Amino acid sequence: MGHSAPVWDCRAATEITQDWNGIDQVVLRNPKGASARISLHGGQVCSWRNEQGEELLFTSSKAIFKAPKAMRGGISICFPQFGSCGSLEQHGFVKNKIWTIDDNPPPMCSDDIEGGSFVDLLYRSSEEDLKFWPYSFELRLRASLLPDGDLVLRSRIRNVNGKPFGFSFAYHTHLVVSDISEVRIEGLETVDFLDNLCQKERFTEQGDAITFESEVDRVYVSTPNVIAVLDHERKRTYVIRKEGLPDVVVWNPWEKKSKAMVDFGDEEYKQMLCVNGAALERPITLRPGEEWTGKLQLTVVPSSFSFDL
Numbered sequence: 001m002g003h004s005a006p007v008w009d010c011r012a013a014t015e016i017t018q019d020w021n022g023i024d025q026v027v028l029r030n031p032k033g034a035s036a037r038i039s040l041h042g043g044q045v046c047s048w049r050n051e052q053g054e055e056l057l058f059t060s061s062k063a064i065f066k067a068p069k070a071m072r073g074g075i076s077i078c079f080p081q082f083g084s085c086g087s088l089e090q091h092g093f094v095k096n097k098i099w100t101i102d103d104n105p106p107p108m109c110s111d112d113i114e115g116g117s118f119v120d121l122l123y124r125s126s127e128e129d130l131k132f133w134p135y136s137f138e139l140r141l142r143a144s145l146l147p148d149g150d151l152v153l154r155s156r157i158r159n160v161n162g163k164p165f166g167f168s169f170a171y172h173t174h175l176v177v178s179d180i181s182e183v184r185i186e187g188l189e190t191v192d193f194l195d196n197l198c199q200k201e202r203f204t205e206q207g208d209a210i211t212f213e214s215e216v217d218r219v220y221v222s223t224p225n226v227i228a229v230l231d232h233e234r235k236r237t238y239v240i241r242k243e244g245l246p247d248v249v250v251w252n253p254w255e256k257k258s259k260a261m262v263d264f265g266d267e268e269y270k271q272m273l274c275v276n277g278a279a280l281e282r283p284i285t286l287r288p289g290e291e292w293t294g295k296l297q298l299t300v301v302p303s304s305f306s307f308d309l
């Protein structure tokens with residue numbers, strides 16, 4: 001009798017659990033023990049762990065896990081607005097809505113299929129939404145955990161409306177860092193940024209790398225598609241790869257702002273860094289029937305690993 005190699009069953013590697021509000025969460029696992037957890041509340045990625053079980057995404061210890069508010073942490077989907085640049089609620093409304101699992105998503109082209117275990121989520125604009133944002137859309141998210149532990153998020157937004165609409169989009173990504181003072185971001189050198197702390201004034205990044213010694217809230221525009229966040233103390237690097245997302249928001253609230261945030265511990269700014277792949281400076285316009293795709297891939301490598309930015 002021949003021996004067959006064990007086959008990893010991607011379907012069996014996907015489990016549905018519930019959070020303490022009774023909202024479904026999808027848990028993805030890979031053969032080496034890495035995992036990711038995605039909530040139907042906003043399509044938010046609540047957890048991403050490596051094969052040693054270490055959490056790679058920050059969640060505030062004071063996060064409010066109460067519907068309808070998205071919790072502070074993980075990766076939330078900001079659409080059709082990021083921040084307060086528009087008439088809608090901060091970061092748009094889909095992060096506060098209940099999405100569904102999409103068992104039969106429209107096919108992706110073969111180049112867009114990463115493999116691994118994945119889930120497809122869907123949010124369709126509701127009658128209620130149309131009252132304050134009068135455009136019908138379908139927002140799909142495929143969250144994949146690859147065999148090597150990478151997390152890939154691919155969003156597709158389709159205009160199912162009779163008229164064009166414009167939007168901004170961001171993956172609001174909270175990374176866990178050992179100590180923000182020991183962290184540097186590479187890949188944004190010489191890139192222009194809009195400084196949210198100076199009325200969005202435009203500057204050009206002058207340093208070899210971005211380091212942190214006070215509050216930072218910037219939108220780097222038209223950036224390269226690969227950026228690295230180096231955590232010296234923990235001797236590891238997050239590599240952020242993106243497609244369809246020209247801009248990057250870098251945010252750390254530092255001490256004073258942290259104290260003013262009710263759902264954030266006073267000292268937690270030391271362990272958190274937001275680096276958000278985004279489309280902000282030039283909003284995306286979709287005509288009826290058109291679709292936009294944005295992709296984010298997160299990898300963690302040891303600091304000694306060399307890669308090209």
Ligand SMILES: O=P(O)(O)OC[C@H]1O[C@H](O)[C@H](O)[C@@H](O)[C@@H]1O
Pocket residue numbers: 083090091196217218249250251274
């Ligand atoms: O407090 P939130 O609404 O979650 O926003 C948190 C932060 O998000 C982004 O990074 C913005 O650039 C910041 O200006 C904002 O303070």
